[in-house]
Amino acid sequence: MMEWYNEPQNWRIQGDTISVTSKPKTDFWRETHYGFIRDNGHFFYQTVQGDFVVDVKVSGEYRDLYDQAGIMVRLDEVNWLKCGIEFVEGVQQVSAVVTRNYSDWSVVPLPENPTSIWIKVIRRSTAIEIKYSFDGEDYTMLRLAYLTPKVTVNAGLMCASPDGNGFSTKFEEFKISQL
Numbered sequence: 001m002m003e004w005y006n007e008p009q010n011w012r013i014q015g016d017t018i019s020v021t022s023k024p025k026t027d028f029w030r031e032t033h034y035g036f037i038r039d040n041g042h043f044f045y046q047t048v049q050g051d052f053v054v055d056v057k058v059s060g061e062y063r064d065l066y067d068q069a070g071i072m073v074r075l076d077e078v079n080w081l082k083c084g085i086e087f088v089e090g091v092q093q094v095s096a097v098v099t100r101n102y103s104d105w106s107v108v109p110l111p112e113n114p115t116s117i118w119i120k121v122i123r124r125s126t127a128i129e130i131k132y133s134f135d136g137e138d139y140t141m142l143r144l145a146y147l148t149p150k151v152t153v154n155a156g157l158m159c160a161s162p163d164g165n166g167f168s169t170k171f172e173e174f175k176i177s178q179l
C-alpha cells in the first residue's frame with residue numbers, strides 16, 4: 001500500500017501511470033553548501049524490507065532551476081537518497097543525492113534533454129546502486145553508495161520544485177521487487 005509524505009495537491013493514478021504536479025518551493029536537502037534543511041518535497045512510498053529493486057520510467061515538464069523527479073529511498077529525515085533527473089541551467093542532469101546527516105550531490109549532464117529516462121535503484125544490505133537508461137533495457141551505473149544497515153526503509157517516487165512554481169511529471173511502469 002502506497003502512502004504520501006508531503007502529499008501534493010494535484011496527483012492521480014491511471015493504469016500504470018502516476019501523474020504528479022509538484023508544489024512550489026519544495027525540496028529534500030540537508031545543510032551542505034546551502035546551509036539549510038528542506039524536507040517538504042513529495043514522496044509516494046511503501047515500506048520495504050531487506051534487499052529490493054525499484055524501477056520507474058520518468059517524464060517531466062522541467063522548467064525551473066532544480067525541478068526534479070525520480071526515486072527516493074528513505075529511513076528518516078537524516079538518512080535518505082533521491083535520484084533521477086534534476087534540471088540545472090536548462091539541462092537535464094542525471095542526479096543522485098545521498099544524505100546521512102548531510103546531503104551530497106552528484107550529476108551527469110545529458111547531451112540532449114530526453115523525453116523520458118528509466119531509473120533503477122538496487123538495495124543489497126547497506127549498499128544502494130543507482131542506474132539509469134534511455135531505453136529501459138541498457139543501464140549505466142551512476143553511483144554506488146552506503147545508506148543504512150536498518151532492514152526496513154521506505155521506497156518510492158519523489159518530485160520537488162525547489163526554486164520554481166511547480167511542474168508536472170509522469171511516473172510509468174513503477175515497481176518494487178524483492179531480491
